Amino acid sequence: MKLIRIGTLFTIGIVISLSALQLYQSTPAKASIQLQPCEVADVKAKAQCGSLEVFENRATRIGRKIRINVLVVPATGPNRLPDPLFYFAGGPGSSAVEDAQGLVNGLAKINEKRDLVFVDQRGTGGSNPLNCNLFDPKHPQSYFGYFFPLDDVKQCREELAPKADLTLYTTSIAMDDIDDVRDALGYERINTLGISYGTRAALVYLRQHEKHVRTTILHGACPTNDFLPRDYAVRNERALQGVIAECAADEACHKTFPKLREDTQAALARLLQGPVNVELPSTDSTGASNYDVVVKIQLSRDLAAEAIRYMLYNPMAAARVPFVLNQAAKGNFGPIAQAALNYRQQIVATGSNGMYLSVTCAEDLPWIKEGEGERLSQKTFLGDYRLRQQREACALWARGELPADYAKPVLSKVPVLLLTGEWDPVTPPSNGETVAKYLTSSLHVVIPHGGHSFFGLDGLNCVENLIDDFVSRGTTKNLNTGCVSSIKRKGFV
Numbered sequence: 001m002k003l004i005r006i007g008t009l010f011t012i013g014i015v016i017s018l019s020a021l022q023l024y025q026s027t028p029a030k031a032s033i034q035l036q037p038c039e040v041a042d043v044k045a046k047a048q049c050g051s052l053e054v055f056e057n058r059a060t061r062i063g064r065k066i067r068i069n070v071l072v073v074p075a076t077g078p079n080r081l082p083d084p085l086f087y088f089a090g091g092p093g094s095s096a097v098e099d100a101q102g103l104v105n106g107l108a109k110i111n112e113k114r115d116l117v118f119v120d121q122r123g124t125g126g127s128n129p130l131n132c133n134l135f136d137p138k139h140p141q142s143y144f145g146y147f148f149p150l151d152d153v154k155q156c157r158e159e160l161a162p163k164a165d166l167t168l169y170t171t172s173i174a175m176d177d178i179d180d181v182r183d184a185l186g187y188e189r190i191n192t193l194g195i196s197y198g199t200r201a202a203l204v205y206l207r208q209h210e211k212h213v214r215t216t217i218l219h220g221a222c223p224t225n226d227f228l229p230r231d232y233a234v235r236n237e238r239a240l241q242g243v244i245a246e247c248a249a250d251e252a253c254h255k256t257f258p259k260l261r262e263d264t265q266a267a268l269a270r271l272l273q274g275p276v277n278v279e280l281p282s283t284d285s286t287g288a289s290n291y292d293v294v295v296k297i298q299l300s301r302d303l304a305a306e307a308i309r310y311m312l313y314n315p316m317a318a319a320r321v322p323f324v325l326n327q328a329a330k331g332n333f334g335p336i337a338q339a340a341l342n343y344r345q346q347i348v349a350t351g352s353n354g355m356y357l358s359v360t361c362a363e364d365l366p367w368i369k370e371g372e373g374e375r376l377s378q379k380t381f382l383g384d385y386r387l388r389q390q391r392e393a394c395a396l397w398a399r400g401e402l403p404a405d406y407a408k409p410v411l412s413k414v415p416v417l418l419l420t421g422e423w424d425p426v427t428p429p430s431n432g433e434t435v436a437k438y439l440t441s442s443l444h445v446v447i448p449h450g451g452h453s454f455f456g457l458d459g460l461n462c463v464e465n466l467i468d469d470f471v472s473r474g475t476t477k478n479l480n481t482g483c484v485s486s487i488k489r490k491g492f493v
Contacts, residue, residue, distance in 0.1 A: 421450025
């Protein structure tokens with residue numbers, strides 16, 4: 001994607017008298033964003049890029065300024081409406097602007113009448129990114145260690161110190177940046193779409209700037225009082241057992257894997273004995289496999305369990321879980337090791353990991369009671385490794401301050417559509433139910449067979465139409481959700 005960053009312009013009226021000049025000098029001019037044409041890969045719609053300069057320290061309004069990266073896809077039809085759709089990316093650490101490539105076409109119907117706006121939250125993408133190099137691509141075994149290698153965390157903090165105050169990249173501060181962008185673009189009210197962590201961002205924006213929100217869509221609700229990764233193990237176990245039960249109810253899957261629960265226990269029992277040696281094909285810089293060159297690695301229980309967790313994130317990958325567990329039970333840990341490597345390379349090693357730490361080390365880890373997450377993780381496939389390792393990483397990271405009411409539920413009358421996958425391993429339906437209690441004009445829809453995403457299910461045009469209808473009408477009343485029951489899993493591998 002070709003992005004053009006433009007400096008802030010200030011609109012200044014004509015000074016017609018000394019008193020008017022004095023008034024101007026005492027009143028800050030409203031900022032605007034100068035947009036220029038740019039390109040988004042695989043997107044036919046015309047796009048415009050720009051940036052807005054803000055103070056890193058919004059409270060003092062002195063010192064370093066950072067640029068907030070913005071992408072706007074103008075409405076494609078003749079009847080443009082004044083309320084755009086703003087997208088909030090997941091992670092935390094993902095770039096909203098980079099996500100646009102995979103989202104614009106799917107939002108084409110909304111885009112006919114409304115602009116689509118993608119803003120890189122401070123610390124991500126083109127907005128003073130807090131990037132960390134946590135793994136060494138030349139040494140595959142480096143991907144099979146700590147989720148946050150502690151030496152690399154220390155080094156990253158030192159490298160970022162000259163360009164960022166790591167305590168100033170929390171969600172509350174970032175949402176005021178977003179509202180500055182809204183104002184600078186000239187929008188009075190907006191519709192918001194949050195995915196994963198982006199739902200937390202959207203909820204915080206709703207609390208801080210409710211009068212500017214027309215509607216909100218939350219896909220995989222992660223409220224401010226859902227302290228991650230405290231419940232990862234129990235939620236992953238719920239999702240894993242749900243997929244195993246669906247395999248047992250599927251004639252072909254059950255016939256192929258008649259003892260899947262036993263296979264799962266056998267695989268876990270072997271991993272609990274210690275790491276297993278696995279040979280994998282080497283990969284080049286593009287990720288392509290070279291089967292002529294073998295790489296020897298050690299696979300731990302932690303990494304194997306992490307691979308299963310990420311496979312459960314979407315139904316297409318979850319369809320391979322029975323096969324992978326069956327192979328592991330037979331002593332073939334190659335498939336699960338390959339999945340672990342792929343997810344470390346494609347998810348964990350990407351995005352702005354420094355921003356992830358700045359958010360979670362302030363908003364999540366400090367509020368998890370000692371021993372609470374470890375107790376919940378007992379007798380689960382995932383275990384407590386993620387909580388332990390993230391605690392260690394946060395002990396080395398700077399911790400920002402939060403508003404006193406940060407963890408309280410968000411209360412609002414704004415229409416909110418919540419979408420949750422039935423077997424979501426990280427933000428399960430109970431999250432959506434809890435959030436909806438405080439949103440008086442909300443509707444919570446659980447998508448059958450869905451994970452953290454719905455990719456790979458049949459009948460997803462139902463969800464697309466539901467979103468389009470909701471944004472178009474601006475209300476959850478009388479939304480037709482009947483087609484949801486027709487959404488099906490495509491089967492298992």
